[in-house]
Amino acid sequence: MNFFPITPKNILRVILLVIFPWLPPYLFEKTDFYFHLTHQVDWYYNLSGNRLLVDMASFAVWGIVVAYLLRPRWAIVQIALNALLVWVLFYVACPVYGPGGVWQPECYYAGPDGLVGFRLAGIMFCYGALPVLVKAASKENTLDRRIRPALSVLSGIVLTVVMIWYPLAAWFSGVTYLPLFLIFQTVLLIGVPQIATGILAARIGQSLKIGATSGIASLLFISAVFWTPECPGCDRSALYLLAPAWATFALVGSITELGLPSQLRFPKLSGWLGSIRMEDARRVGLALVMAVCLWTLVARELWDPSVLYASSISLSPGDxxxxxxxxxxxxxxxxxxxxxxxxxxxxxxxxxxxxxxxxxxxxxxxxxxxxxxxxxxxxxxxxxxxxxxxxxxxxxxxxxxxxxxxxxxxxxxxxxxxxxxxxxxxxxxxxxxxxxxxxxxxxxxxxxxxxxxxxxxxxxxxxxxxxxxxxxxxxxxxxxxxxxxxxxxxxxxxxxxxxxxxxxxxxxxxxxxxxxxxxxxxxxxxxxxxxxxxxxxxxxxxxxxxxxxxxxxxxxxxxxxxxxxxxxxxxxxxxxxxxxxxxxxxxxxxxxx
Missing domain, CATH: 2.60.120 (Jelly Rolls)
Known part of the structure; x- marks a missing residue:
């Protein structure tokens, strides 16, 4: 029996699965480093500043494609293997050049805790996996009930990473937005994006409890990933006081998704405000989340970081x-x-x-x-x-x-x-x-x-x-x-x-x-x-x-x-x-x- 008939369509599918999404980031990096070696400074810095966007876009676009090429479980595996391959190419199996006798490795720096590369691979995986999980959520009635809870929590974590990785990673490293824009980071810290997390998790798991749990799981995951980076003088405990808020916003999203109840009634209010459909509430919640999260792309340069002294000289936090x-x-x-x-x-x-x-x-x-x-x-x-x-x-x-x-x-x-x-x-x-x-x-x-x-x-x-x-x-x-x-x-x-x-x-x-x-x-x-x-x-x-x-x-x-x-x-x-x-x-x- 021929399980995989050799046809032009299947050959094209195999080629795509082999070269995407790892090849565009790798070629972009090679091109950028070539300009460094040949001292074409303007090209080098212009491309260098866009490497992250190219990497994320490559995995995100491929995630949409592979969601239609493979079953969800195999699509997730393919994206995970590609994220691992990018980590190997960027951090392990990278050449060393010596022009002019100067030792110049092409490898990225693994950071003070050695985990920077794994975090990069993780964010790439999440961008690629999210379209697959969203498509899988549209088939909630056909999903195996045994894997629904785990898949729901995973989807919530993946969506959270995609939405708030950038500003929350900065916060764990001691960085906030410039003063005029602190309100956006505040909204992210208190967990408003968990509305979307709860919607996706509840759609897959068909459970309010699982939806709320996804908010807590997302907070714990983000905290574990960024626990080791140094942050002198920071008070990270502020985030954990907000854990109930993360769970609450995720629960709100779950309620709007499952439509329990189908309408919100406010007898003391007249007109359309007296009866709001749950579907409309879900749309408003998603619009709020999208506005806040898309702002992080607009404000990706508006940061306010500082370093000053060795904290051993003065241990307690300042202002x-x-x-x-x-x-x-x-x-x-x-x-x-x-x-x-x-x-x-x-x-x-x-x-x-x-x-x-x-x-x-x-x-x-x-x-x-x-x-x-x-x-x-x-x-x-x-x-x-x-x-x-x-x-x-x-x-x-x-x-x-x-x-x-x-x-x-x-x-x-x-x-x-x-x-x-x-x-x-x-x-x-x-x-x-x-x-x-x-x-x-x-x-x-x-x-x-x-x-x-x-x-x-x-x-x-x-x-x-x-x-x-x-x-x-x-x-x-x-x-x-x-x-x-x-x-x-x-x-x-x-x-x-x-x-x-x-x-x-x-x-x-x-x-x-x-x-x-x-x-x-x-x-x-x-x-x-x-x-x-x-x-x-x-x-x-x-x-x-x-x-x-x-x-x-x-x-x-x-x-x-x-x-x-x-x-x-x-x-x-x-x-x-x-x-x-x-x-x-x-x-x-x-x-x-």
């Missing part, structure tokens, strides 16, 4: 927005074209008549931050800081830290994340807390296993103390062994989405505090073997303190802080900036010198 911390910060940035250097330096002096004004777990921080990229795959970049912290007990801490951050492109698993991958600190107890302390960060050549590498070293010096190393870090070999300084991405008027201030110096704290003054001396860098002071600098407040397109050193402006510089006050030494809490407010981009 939170939707459970995410945003720190007050004000500083200056090097207003110059972008170029690359090995070393940066700054002097810091903190004056505070009464450090006890600092709350028990607050601090005052002053120092500098700078950026460096990786060599090979767009999106994965690194922020470096050297800072001086003043604590309530009058002790001073010199701190060196390095953050790895990833944008929301496909190399990052389709979501933003941050990770403090190195931190070192040393406590100082000077007789006078106002004693100037100089901080320096250097790239330094070393040999590791017979291969030339580079480490980053942190140093400080002060009165009576020579330059002392208090930290060193051998980063991933895929880093560019330099710091980027200057401006990246265009004029300041396009901020926050158009520019990044790669070298900043400034002042921040966990919570607002008054009664202080901070002087920053000679922000400088070594270029072609010579130390140079910044020849041009401008003010930047916390909400614009982007050191890459999607990440900032602060989170919000520092109200009440003004600056004294030689440009405005000739009594102030040249190349010195003094920030003081005097009650005034500084405007962004004001020239300092």
């Amino acid at each position: 939170l927005t939707l459970g995410q911390p945003f720190y007050p910060y004000v500083g200056g940035y090097y207003n110059s074209i972008q170029y690359r250097i090995c070393c940066v330096e700054i002097g810091v002096s903190i004056s505070m008549a009464n450090p006890r004004l600092l709350a028990p777990d607050n601090f005052l921080m002053a120092g500098m931050g700078v950026q460096s990229p990786n060599c090979c795959v767009d999106g994965w970049d690194f922020g470096w800081r050297a800072d001086l912290f003043l604590l309530q007990n009058r002790s001073l801490i010199v701190s060196g830290s390095s953050w790895e951050t990833c944008d929301s492109n496909v190399n990052c698993g389709g979501y933003m994340w941050e990770h403090l991958w190195y931190h070192s600190q040393t406590t100082l107890n000077p007789q006078n807390i106002s004693t100037p302390i100089y901080l320096r960060m250097n790239w330094e050549p070393v040999t590791v296993d017979g291969q030339p590498r580079s480490i980053v070293g942190w140093y400080y010096n002060t009165t009576g103390v020579a330059w002392t190393k208090f930290g060193s870090f051998l980063p991933d070999r895929r880093l560019g062994t330099y710091f980027d300084i200057g401006l990246s991405g265009g004029p300041a008027s396009e901020i926050p989405q158009g520019s990044a201030f790669l070298y900043q110096f400034g002042v921040g704290s966990k919570l607002l505090v008054s009664g202080w003054s901070v002087s920053l001396f000679n922000p400088s860098f070594q270029y072609q073997g010579t130390w140079r002071t910044m020849e041009k600098a401008n003010v930047v407040q916390g909400d614009f303190s982007y050191w890459k397109v999607n990440y900032r050193w602060g989170g919000r402006p520092y109200p009440g802080v003004t600056a004294r510089v030689n440009l405005l006050d000739s009594s102030v030494p040249v190349d010195t900036l003094t920030f003081s809490y005097t009650g005034g407010t500084m405007r962004d981009f004001t020239p300092l010198w």
Whole structure:
């Protein structure tokens, strides 16, 4: 008996099943990396920013096709195998290039917890599986009753992932929308999209209980998937308090789907409001969910992430927005074209008549931050800081830290994340807390296993103390062994989405505090073997303190802080900036010198 007759139609079907949906993402990635290797920068970055959209669209479109080519169970298996294949091609079986002697792997980065690739494969699977499950739901009367409950819960989880993956993944990583758009993330967090989840789950399972359960299962699944990414200072417990809301919205969706009752009657209301058909209620609920979820596509760039300090210095959370911390910060940035250097330096002096004004777990921080990229795959970049912290007990801490951050492109698993991958600190107890302390960060050549590498070293010096190393870090070999300084991405008027201030110096704290003054001396860098002071600098407040397109050193402006510089006050030494809490407010981009 011929179970599979060889016909042109069946041959075409086999070919399609073999090459889709994995081939378009793979070819797109190969093309993008070719432009990287051939130094066609414009093409590389234009394509790189669209990789995630291409991957999701490929799986979503194929999901519609395969829903009509195969039975649901085999369609799900085919999509799952393709998602696994993409993970292998992008994270495991990928070539390594060495043009010019530089080690350049084509592999995506698996992230600090090693699970970024699996999350990317998971979201691809969900986009492909959703059309199959929706089509299967239309045949609820023919589905095997034994698999209905499990299939209902699975469909609810898949739909939830597709609807809210992007904004909820960002929330678990410490990221919210810009303030004007927080309402949309709030609606997602409280579970409004679960109306649609409940509708689909109830249609398959034919049960209100299963529909409501799908809401809880979706919350637990999302939480488990994003439990390991680091989120310093975040309060994730806020989401679990909303579990009843997720179940309730899923139950509402289930009720509208099963039509129990067929009409909602409100005797005290006249006209059509007095009797609303359940079908109409379902349509309104779906329209609300679609409006909110489609907005996440429109607002995919309107994020408000920040990183500031190693949480070991100050353990308790600061001011939170939707459970995410945003720190007050004000500083200056090097207003110059972008170029690359090995070393940066700054002097810091903190004056505070009464450090006890600092709350028990607050601090005052002053120092500098700078950026460096990786060599090979767009999106994965690194922020470096050297800072001086003043604590309530009058002790001073010199701190060196390095953050790895990833944008929301496909190399990052389709979501933003941050990770403090190195931190070192040393406590100082000077007789006078106002004693100037100089901080320096250097790239330094070393040999590791017979291969030339580079480490980053942190140093400080002060009165009576020579330059002392208090930290060193051998980063991933895929880093560019330099710091980027200057401006990246265009004029300041396009901020926050158009520019990044790669070298900043400034002042921040966990919570607002008054009664202080901070002087920053000679922000400088070594270029072609010579130390140079910044020849041009401008003010930047916390909400614009982007050191890459999607990440900032602060989170919000520092109200009440003004600056004294030689440009405005000739009594102030040249190349010195003094920030003081005097009650005034500084405007962004004001020239300092």
